Amino acid sequence: MSHKILAINPGSTSTKIALYSGESMVFTKTIDHSPEELNKFNNIADQFDYRKDIILEVLKKGGCELTELSAVVRRGGILPPVESGAYRINKDMVDRLKNNPVVEHASNLGALIANAIAEALEIPGFIYDSVSVDQLEPVARVSGMAGIERSSTFHALNSRAMAIKVAEKLGKKYEDLNFIVAHLGGGISLSAHRKGKAVDIIADDEGPFSPERAGRVPCKKLIDVCYSGDYDKRNMHRKLRGNGGVNSYFGTNDMRVLERMVKDGNQEAVLIYEAMAYQIAKGIGELSAVLCGAVDAIITGGIAHSNDFVSLIEKRISFIAPVEVMPGENEMDGLALGALRVLENKEIAKEYIDR
Ligand SMILES: Nc1ncnc2c1ncn2[C@@H]1O[C@H](COP(=O)(O)OP(=O)(O)O)[C@@H](O)[C@H]1O
Numbered sequence: 001m002s003h004k005i006l007a008i009n010p011g012s013t014s015t016k017i018a019l020y021s022g023e024s025m026v027f028t029k030t031i032d033h034s035p036e037e038l039n040k041f042n043n044i045a046d047q048f049d050y051r052k053d054i055i056l057e058v059l060k061k062g063g064c065e066l067t068e069l070s071a072v073v074r075r076g077g078i079l080p081p082v083e084s085g086a087y088r089i090n091k092d093m094v095d096r097l098k099n100n101p102v103v104e105h106a107s108n109l110g111a112l113i114a115n116a117i118a119e120a121l122e123i124p125g126f127i128y129d130s131v132s133v134d135q136l137e138p139v140a141r142v143s144g145m146a147g148i149e150r151s152s153t154f155h156a157l158n159s160r161a162m163a164i165k166v167a168e169k170l171g172k173k174y175e176d177l178n179f180i181v182a183h184l185g186g187g188i189s190l191s192a193h194r195k196g197k198a199v200d201i202i203a204d205d206e207g208p209f210s211p212e213r214a215g216r217v218p219c220k221k222l223i224d225v226c227y228s229g230d231y232d233k234r235n236m237h238r239k240l241r242g243n244g245g246v247n248s249y250f251g252t253n254d255m256r257v258l259e260r261m262v263k264d265g266n267q268e269a270v271l272i273y274e275a276m277a278y279q280i281a282k283g284i285g286e287l288s289a290v291l292c293g294a295v296d297a298i299i300t301g302g303i304a305h306s307n308d309f310v311s312l313i314e315k316r317i318s319f320i321a322p323v324e325v326m327p328g329e330n331e332m333d334g335l336a337l338g339a340l341r342v343l344e345n346k347e348i349a350k351e352y353i354d355r
Pocket residue numbers: 011184185186187211253254255256257259301302303304305306328329
């Protein structure tokens with residue numbers, strides 16, 4: 001009989017769940033959370049019961065029988081650097097995400113909720129390809145300021161899954177190829193994969209702006225804003241992540257809304273739309289130097305559904321690499337297929353040890 005796997009993916013504005021029987025998705029639901037609902041909580045950790053109860057309610061309404069589950073899996077929260085692949089959710093991981101998270105992030109709740117459900121059913125809980133997968137080479141860790149080291153936080157789950165898929169399509173192994181993957185979602189990350197390892201990344205505060213994130217902004221001007229007296233630390237973080245990027249210019253993080261403005265001839269919208277594609281192409285250029293030019297490029301994430309936007313990037317990078325477009329964030333498949341590999345003994349789940 002096929003293994004039944006529950007995949008859970010809490011994001012900043014929604015919680016996605018999916019039930020798999022073997023490799024097939026048999027139930028899925030995206031539960032949207034309005035800002036009014038979420039603003040009732042002081043912090044993300046306080047949303048634990050609210051999100052868990054909704055998940056259980058939705059599964060019940062969908063007729064999903066929890067006692068048939070073999071495992072629960074979720075994208076890892078923001079942990080200290082970890083390796084790629086599966087980790088068993090254990091006490092160290094729960095303690096870290098609950099009491100001492102590296103960054104407050106909705107994804108931290110995923111492992112906690114997965115753990116609560118798995119413990120009650122006495123089945124294993126896993127995280128898979130955490131956002132903290134860190135395979136940077138020593139040279140990539142140097143920032144240029146003593147005391148600040150670069151580390152890796154990126155959309156590892158979708159980026160690695162798409163690179164593995166494209167490698168298969170090319171009739172080769174991921175471990176034998178070089179890729180640059182651009183994950184274009186609410187947040188954007190670019191990653192350089194050399195023979196199966198993400199040896200450098202450009203994400204969030206170091207790269208292109210995104211629908212809701214500011215990306216790399218001029219440091220000296222940013223320091224002035226920090227000391228202007230207009231913002232506290234939390235608000236400055238919100239300015240970079242959440243209220244940054246397209247949202248800061250037009251009050252929306254929906255690229256489809258921006259595209260409509262572009263089509264309606266709004267010239268400021270045209271400029272910002274083109275600038276975002278320009279910055280993404282520039283980042284891909286940077287990472288092509290990391291890989292000495294020998295690459296395939298993959299464009300993925302929700303925004304990859306837009307042919308117009310992808311074309312703007314492609315025209316700047318086609319001299320670097322052939323481009324594969326893999327729309328969507330594909331995270332539920334990545335999670336469930338990862339857990340399935342563990343249950344079928346094709347992959348060993350690692351033990352998380354907090355350092
Ligand atoms: N058909 C489309 N055309 C352009 N943008 C799209 C399309 N579908 C989704 N998007 C945009 O993709 C972004 C969300 O990407 P996704 O990878 O699903 O999200 P997240 O990273 O937030 O999980 C949003 O800005 C959304 O407007």
